[in-house]
Amino acid sequence: MNIEVLKHIVSNEPSLIEDIAQKHNLDSSASVGVARQLVAQHGNLAALSQKQRHHYDQCISPLLENVPCDGIYGEGTCTGNGFIDDDTLLGCYLEGDFLCQLCRYDAERISRE
Template identity: 55%
Template sequence: MNLDALKYILNNRIELIEEIVAGTQYDSSATIGVANFLLANEGNLELLSQAQKYHYKEFIKPFIESATCDGVFGNGTCTGNGYIDDESLIACYIEDEFLCQHCRYDAERITVD
């Protein structure tokens, strides 16, 4: 679990959580509460109730554990494994460009050439 990315989202991109929860029967404030609880407890999932684990799995985990790469030329064009590594994740949120290290490198080479 990328706690640094979770902290960044909670402090700077809270709308991401609000948007993913919108349109469901769940309240985004509950999801935000679970996210804050995880931060305060170093990401210890064992401390979560079943309901909290649901919020984590459905609304938090996609942002901090299994974020997918958009690919250099769009969906399906990732030159890596399709996922963004922990080291690149915060930069993706800051730049609002979701590329893995391979695609980031390829995109820089295309821009420079």
């Protein structure tokens, strides 16, 4: 788990968790509470109850794990493996631009040409 990304989401974009919770008919404040608990416990998933783990799996994990790359020209145009790596993920949230490292490189190269 990328704890730095989770800290950013909890501090700056909790609505991302809330939106997913609402789609799954879960209590959005409980989902955000689970995220805050994980930040406080440095990402210790073992400390979660079964119900809290459900909130993590449904509402938090999709924001941290296997986050899809938008691709240079939109969906299906990723030049990498289709997912954003951990090292790039925080930058994606900060910039609002969800591209993997390869797509970022290719997009920069294209913009220079």
